[in-house]
Amino acid sequence: MRCRALACAVLVGVTACGTGESSVPLMSGTPDAMMLAGTAGDLPANAPARFDFGRRASDDRIALWDIDVRPDGAGLPPGRGSVAEGRAVYDVHCVACHGPTGTEGPNDQLVNSEQWDLYPTGRAVGNYWPYATTLYDYIRKAMPQLTPGILSHDQVYAVVAYVLYMNEIVPEDAVMDAQTLPAVVMPARDKFVVDDRIGGSGPVR
Amino acid sequence: MARDAETPRTDRSNLSRRAWITTASGVVAAGLIRTQSDAIRLSAQEAPRADPTKVPGRFVSPVGSRAPAEQPRRLLRTEALSSSSRTPLDQLMGTITPADLHFERHHGGVPDIRVEDHELLVHGMVERPMVFTMSDIMRYPRVSRIRFLECSGNGGGVYSRDRMPTEITVQQLDGLLSTSEWTGVPVSTILREVGVRPGASWILAEGSDSAVMSRSVPLEKVMDDALLAFGQNGEMIRPEQGYPLRLFLPGFEGNTSVKWLRRIEVTDAPTHTRDETSKYTDPLGDGTVRQFSLAMDAKSVITFPSYPYVLPDRGWWEIRGLAWSGRGRVARVDVSTDGGRNWVAAELQGPILPKSTVRFRHLFEWNGRDTLLMSRVTDETGYVQPTVEQLWEARGPSTSYHQNHQRAWKLARTGEVTFGLGELV
Numbered sequence: 001m002r003c004r005a006l007a008c009a010v011l012v013g014v015t016a017c018g019t020g021e022s023s024v025p026l027m028s029g030t031p032d033a034m035m036l037a038g039t040a041g042d043l044p045a046n047a048p049a050r051f052d053f054g055r056r057a058s059d060d061r062i063a064l065w066d067i068d069v070r071p072d073g074a075g076l077p078p079g080r081g082s083v084a085e086g087r088a089v090y091d092v093h094c095v096a097c098h099g100p101t102g103t104e105g106p107n108d109q110l111v112n113s114e115q116w117d118l119y120p121t122g123r124a125v126g127n128y129w130p131y132a133t134t135l136y137d138y139i140r141k142a143m144p145q146l147t148p149g150i151l152s153h154d155q156v157y158a159v160v161a162y163v164l165y166m167n168e169i170v171p172e173d174a175v176m177d178a179q180t181l182p183a184v185v186m187p188a189r190d191k192f193v194v195d196d197r198i199g200g201s202g203p204v205r
Numbered sequence: 206m207a208r209d210a211e212t213p214r215t216d217r218s219n220l221s222r223r224a225w226i227t228t229a230s231g232v233v234a235a236g237l238i239r240t241q242s243d244a245i246r247l248s249a250q251e252a253p254r255a256d257p258t259k260v261p262g263r264f265v266s267p268v269g270s271r272a273p274a275e276q277p278r279r280l281l282r283t284e285a286l287s288s289s290s291r292t293p294l295d296q297l298m299g300t301i302t303p304a305d306l307h308f309e310r311h312h313g314g315v316p317d318i319r320v321e322d323h324e325l326l327v328h329g330m331v332e333r334p335m336v337f338t339m340s341d342i343m344r345y346p347r348v349s350r351i352r353f354l355e356c357s358g359n360g361g362g363v364y365s366r367d368r369m370p371t372e373i374t375v376q377q378l379d380g381l382l383s384t385s386e387w388t389g390v391p392v393s394t395i396l397r398e399v400g401v402r403p404g405a406s407w408i409l410a411e412g413s414d415s416a417v418m419s420r421s422v423p424l425e426k427v428m429d430d431a432l433l434a435f436g437q438n439g440e441m442i443r444p445e446q447g448y449p450l451r452l453f454l455p456g457f458e459g460n461t462s463v464k465w466l467r468r469i470e471v472t473d474a475p476t477h478t479r480d481e482t483s484k485y486t487d488p489l490g491d492g493t494v495r496q497f498s499l500a501m502d503a504k505s506v507i508t509f510p511s512y513p514y515v516l517p518d519r520g521w522w523e524i525r526g527l528a529w530s531g532r533g534r535v536a537r538v539d540v541s542t543d544g545g546r547n548w549v550a551a552e553l554q555g556p557i558l559p560k561s562t563v564r565f566r567h568l569f570e571w572n573g574r575d576t577l578l579m580s581r582v583t584d585e586t587g588y589v590q591p592t593v594e595q596l597w598e599a600r601g602p603s604t605s606y607h608q609n610h611q612r613a614w615k616l617a618r619t620g621e622v623t624f625g626l627g628e629l630v
Contacts, residue, residue: 042346042348042391042393042394043346043391043394043397044346047346050397050398051344051345051398052398053337053341053342053344053345053398054335054336054337054338054341054342054398055335055336056333056334056335056336057326057327057328057334057335057336061326061336062326062328062334065326065411065467065468066328066468066470067417068409068411068419068470068476068478069476070472070474070476070477071477108483116492117492118490118491118492118601118603119488119489119490119492119601119602119603120488120603123483123484125483128483128494129482129483130477130482130494130496131477131482133477134477134478134479134482134483137476137478137479138478138479141416141417141419142312142313142415142416142417142418142479145286145287145313145415148313148415148416148417188494191492191493191494192482192486192493192494192496193493193494193495193496194495194496194497195495195496195497195498195499195500196495197498197500197502199500199502199503199532199584199586199587199588200586200587200588201586201587201588201589203599204591204595204596204598204599205599205600
């Protein structure tokens, strides 16, 4: 099977051209090189430069679905919420699954302020989550589990503030918004490292 | 014989076979009376157990069903929005998983999506942000690939030094593994359409389930072999596997193959969603947490004999199992019938496809003594499936994913088979 060189990018440890059944030797290409060359791995030889199936996405359509939030704060909406406001949100929408103090369950433990050296006990916000923005991203998309999307922007900011407060990461008078939330430094942040497994016959990682 | 997989089998099916034959013979006797002109006097043991040649068969039907006695079932963890079900690997043959037995892992339940409603938004660092209907996507040139999909949490039940189980089935242990022929459009084709801008290096893939499950994926991987998959084993993908559209990333941990895919955003950095920070990360026991551990390292498992099978007698038995690697092809599988002291190369059933399961087999003559049966895969990168001690040494006690170490089954002189790794560590 055909395996165009530029489409066969080398991800660390990916040794075969993943698109085909052939054993084409490794070829490398940076993402930029791939993009500029405009290649695609499995197109028939007579494929046009563009098919133009589909339609242009309007700005409104993108805005409707583009709701992710990144660690630098990109994607955070306008709004604000305090710890006190968050406590009220939590006691209505969260307490049944996460418990009065965020430790009782039955669903994921939210609160754990342990300082750990070798490995953590559990994967709670305070001892494990590397970015505070992930709380906003996740709660906005997926919580409350039975009524996802029901919370306003202000309510999400507020409950994020409250969860951070319960984990002793922000003070009781904290207010979260698009500026303050990305500035929160999570205790476990620097513990995260990128995968170093590469396959091959070297040491087990 | 079939069993109800919702409760792990604890009966001894093989031992009850003799009793079943006796019962069936009684049925045959009645059949012989009805066809007396052809009848020959046979002892009860020689008589056929049934004679379907004397009764007209059923008519054609619009959709088939399994033989009534064959009722393989997924094994459910819990009935909850975020839950999983496991493939009955010990009851399957070859490598392809019937679509209705493909394992499940959902984070917000299975959404009901009408194919005519579903759309994919592709935007971010692109020249032309686009919306595609399913009709649009299915008009693009397609490819089909036989590839495995495995949850990176598969095998987590046999990693703890303190709690190494013995009565655990292959389905309970490694049933978050399935193999299908996936059909779809390379994501690279779609990214070519929208025109990726220089500087882009990741995508965010997002599902339209109630968890809006989303994962960041390196653009290199996406351009290499990612599919927008809508076909599974010849038919439209099942709802539990992402109907009508999923991302499919060959060889990567299953969670990244985002189901019910509604959005791809091209970015210059990972988004650090919950499922790539709080979940699917690996505390290594040295103060660090491994993130974006995406490739599935090579792994093999013996599916027969395994708990709770019972070998009724000594003699010739075929050890059977599956091997796979997320980094390419399986190069070899070795089998040990003496607890890892001696290894011999197993037969591999071709074709050996990259990032697909391979069926291996090894015929051995059991002498009736206690022993441990093991398998060990080597992939084409030279990676050898590690021992659990090697993983403990490299990663400590706290990881919950990527536990691909060698398994062992204890074959006792009674013929009973139990999980035997605890005997070795």
